[in-house]
């Protein structure tokens with residue numbers, strides 16, 4: 001898809017800020033929300049805005065401001081907000097059948113075909129599908145349950161920096177301690193091992209001359225009878241960590257993890273909920289390394305904006321009895337119609353290729369120029385349109401600077417660019433725009449980002465915001 005074809009999908013080709021947000025109507029809705037909804041509401045606390053409309057890679061707030069969206073609803077709207085083909089498919093389905101449990105329908109079987117057609121070859125030939133439930137966390141719960149059921153084991157190996165969701169099992173596999181501290185105990189025997197976070201290698205190595213100590217450590221844990229880790233039911237991994245700070249693991253690392261999982265008979269769950277659906281420049285993030293998951297979790301992007309999640313797994317693991325894993329909204333037929341339209345659109349326009357090109361040619365070169373010039377950018381990285389900029393107080397000691405990242409997020413939003421932050425120390429500004437973003441919008445967004453960073457850099461030198469990093473939140 002070229003920029004001309006893409007252009008019509010968006011509200012405008014730049015951000016348009018009529019008055020500094022939040023405007024009066026946004027403030028009114030935010031106040032009402034704060035009054036009536038739980039304190040657990042999160043995003044509007046960092047980005048105080050009420051949206052009215054979304055198209056492509058742009059969002060309009062209730063006061064008429066237009067933003068460039070580098071967040072895509074946490075990596076959901078890969079095919080853009082209100083993609084016209086998805087809207088059409090959903091409208092049609094809404095008039096036909098809206099709820100259907102797990103009976104087959106023509107559209108459900110069409111989605112099955114669409115999913116099969118985009119799976120890695122090695123998985124397609126052996127794949128079984130299960131429509132789990134609306135959200136990503138549900139897919140993770142289901143994957144864990146399937147692995148436990150098949151192996152008869154209860155343990156799990158997850159990775160430092162991992163994010164797998166918020167339900168009871170998924171949160172246990174999530175590495176963020178602050179989310180779990182007050183909920184202990186979690187489900188038992190989940191162990192965390194280091195991820196290939198090369199910028200902050202826990203083994204103190206440089207990627208160029210390391211011996212993949214991080215992967216070898218997993219083997220050590222599995223083979224040492226006194227490692228303290230019971231034989232696990234599965235290893236769960238993101239091929240590119242999302243909330244961990246947009247961290248693409250080197251291919252060799254993933255290949256080693258796969259080898260170890262196969263050698264020790266531990267099923268490998270690859271969580272493609274955020275990194276999948278074209279985001280990293282291939283349909284699935286695991287395809288960069290060529291590894292075949294035993295179980296793959298899919299959600300976010302597949303529903304085209306509607307809640308849909310799917311488990312794909314090796315048919316050998318399909319040992320469940322009828323009814324072993326059912327639920328009211330699994331494969332909701334309207335979401336299924338949205339999913340089929342989403343995949344058709346992605347395939348027709350080979351959106352993953354567009355993501356790969358923009359990432360390589362537009363985002364990464366611009367970010368690395370900024371890294372050279374700006375003393376507080378410690379690292380820039382990413383694959384396709386899953387990118388991260390890590391802020392530090394000092395490039396030498398890499399001391400994380402969370403406040404800087406938060407100020408950048410705010411300065412971006414005030415200028416009309418939506419970005420989120422993540423990373424171990426909340427010091428990584430993350431970019432994951434809809435894959436339909438044009439080069440023009442991408443560059444306009446990067447201009448805003450650079451302006452914001454430079455403004456925050458100046459303010460930090462005038463000590464206009466807390467200069468001492470508290471490494472959390």
Ligand SMILES: Cc1ncc(COP(=O)(O)O)c(C=O)c1O
Pocket residue numbers: 074135136137138140163164165166238242243271272273274275299300
């Ligand atoms: C890799 C990964 N797995 C699982 C989840 C959980 O998905 P959900 O928020 O839809 O439950 C997320 C959400 O961000 C994710 O990024």
